[in-house]
Amino acid sequence: MDPTVSILIIQSLLILALLYLAYIDWRTFRLPNVITLPLIILGIAFNAFSDLRFTTPSSAFIGAFLGYGFLWALNTSYRLLKSRDGIGMGDAKLLAALGAWLGWSTLPSILLMASVTGVLGGIIWLKLRRDHLREAFPFGPFLVIAGIIELLWPQLIQTWILPNLI
Numbered sequence: 001m002d003p004t005v006s007i008l009i010i011q012s013l014l015i016l017a018l019l020y021l022a023y024i025d026w027r028t029f030r031l032p033n034v035i036t037l038p039l040i041i042l043g044i045a046f047n048a049f050s051d052l053r054f055t056t057p058s059s060a061f062i063g064a065f066l067g068y069g070f071l072w073a074l075n076t077s078y079r080l081l082k083s084r085d086g087i088g089m090g091d092a093k094l095l096a097a098l099g100a101w102l103g104w105s106t107l108p109s110i111l112l113m114a115s116v117t118g119v120l121g122g123i124i125w126l127k128l129r130r131d132h133l134r135e136a137f138p139f140g141p142f143l144v145i146a147g148i149i150e151l152l153w154p155q156l157i158q159t160w161i162l163p164n165l166i
Contacts, residue, residue: 007052011151014101018144021094025140031090036097040064043100054151055103063099067107068092091139098147106150113146114139 017039025031047053047060055063071092078086099107118139125137 003052010046010052014151015148018147022141022144025090025138029088029136029138031088031094031140033090033093036090036093039097040093040100043097043102046101047103054101055105059103059105060100063102063104063107064096065099066104067099068096070107070111071095087139091143094140094143094147098143098150102147102150102154106154109155110143110146110150113149114142117145118142 017035021031021035024035044057044060044064047055048057053060071087072089075085075087075089075092078084095107095110098110102110118137121142122137
């Protein structure tokens with residue numbers, strides 16, 4: 001099979017899995033381990049054993065570790081300050097999966113895009129749900145949006161956006 005077709009199939013399957021996770025998180029505020037954990041393992045395995053890899057095996061492993069570790073540390077710090085969780089560990093596993101598939105160097109871009117789109121989504125969420133201001137807000141869909149952008153247009157921020165701002 002043509003490598004270009006194979007990459008398109010793999011990207012499509014990954015996008016479908018990510019969109020499914022976004023849908024589940026939006027509806028239930030949960031990102032199930034039964035999907036996120038295999039995505040982490042598959043991302044590392046794909047980049048370790050496939051000739052079609054998106055990143056190096058070491059970058060995939062470090063991406064999974066840093067993706068989870070960063071949000072875990074952020075949540076732990078928030079919990080120490082506020083005595084409650086600030087972000088779900090499903091989001092950390094989702095970021096770990098994105099890091100496993102796309103590599104550690106994509107994590108800053110993914111987090112920046114997810115945060116910007118999340119703030120915009122949060123403003124809309126607050127406008128629509130004024131009576132529920134203390135309610136949880138799903139961050140997974142915004143990680144998914146950012147991950148898909150990074151998958152389809154790698155290094156978008158560094159190559160297209162930043163040079164136009166400077």
